[in-house]
Amino acid sequence: MDSRPAALHSVGVARTGAGETVLSRVVRVLETFGSDVTTLTVSQIARRSGLHVATVSRLVAQMARHELLQRDGRSVRIGVRMWELGSRASPTVGLREAAMPFMEDLHAVVGHHIQLGVLQGDEVLFVERLAAPGAVINYTRIAGRLPLHASSSGLVLCAHAPVDLQERIIAGxxxxxxxxxxxxxxxxxxxLADVRREGYAFCQGHIHPDATGIAVPLRDSHGAVVAALAAIVPNDDTARAQIPALLAAARGVSRAMAGHEARRA
Incomplete structure (x- = not known):
């Protein structure tokens, strides 16, 4: 008996006449949505994905039946079940659980944005974020991405990444x-050398002239850098005063992650 989930039975993994699997087309549909584009029509999905409107219409109908997408009239958005499945399987769940108490404490001290980023390909992916009314401008959001060279979190992750990735980013x-x-x-x-030597990244006005990003590495029990903890604060003379609090929070998160790993073991 075929043990594949029902959703895969419906969507299928057979190759299309053009040589592309249906599953690949499903991924293309999902990738048309972004943190700043959460609702699209079928025709917009077709245009952004490069797929035929009839193909998109058929896939959207199938995915909606399995709650991977949600339809409201002509509007289509990512379904709640996608969030449910992603949250259930995400390797960042333990990281977020370990980091959140320290992020909340740090947020109370700093009073501006606190965020958690991980390396995803050649970018930093933000998996958690705390904000405050009236805080300095910040372009990042949960599930948003930024280039490694431009953000404080990205610089921390790049500085401790494999050499081949560093060289690829440096080459532009x-x-x-x-x-x-x-x-x-x-x-x-x-x-990148400064970040490794000093233990933090300090970026004044790199993304927006009014904001300073400060990020520190989070390490697992083996000392490997697995994430970056950052604060986005006003670009003024007080920004550097936040560095000790960030370093202290990072030590706390790293200890909490080591405790989680020990309990799982």
Whole structure:
């Protein structure tokens, strides 16, 4: 008896006439949605995915039956079941559970944005974020991404990433957001060395002129860097005063993660 989940029976994994699996097309449909684009029509999904409207209409109907997508008239959005399945299986669940108490304490002290990022491909993916009314501008959001060279979290993760990934990022291209964004391979290489030596990344105005990003590494029980903890604060003379609190919080999160690993073992 076929043991595949019912959703895969319906969606199928057979290859299409063009040589692309139906599952690949499902992924293309899902990837049309983003943190800033949460609702689309079938025609918009077709245009963004490069698929035929009839193909998208058929896939959307099948995915909606399994609650992977949700339809409201002509509007289509990611279904709640996608969040449920992702949350159930995500390797960041333990990380978020260990980090959240320390993030909340840090948030109370700093009074601005606190966020948790992990390495995903050549970008930093933000898996948790705490904000406050009236806090400094911040372009990141949960499930949002930024280039490694431009953000404090990205620099921490890149500085401790495998050498081949570092060299690929250094080779560019390096997207420029402001006049302070790292834009040359030489400067990026030097900044990564500084991050490893100093134990934190300090980015004044790299993403927005009014904001400073400060990030520190989070390590597992073996000392490997698995995430970055960051604060986004106003770009003023008081920004550096937040570094000790971030370093203390990082030590607490790392100890909590080690405790979680020991209990699982």
């Amino acid at each position: 291209p390096l997207t420029v957001y402001t006049e302070r964004t790292i834009s040359t391979p030489r400067r990026l290489r030097g900044t």
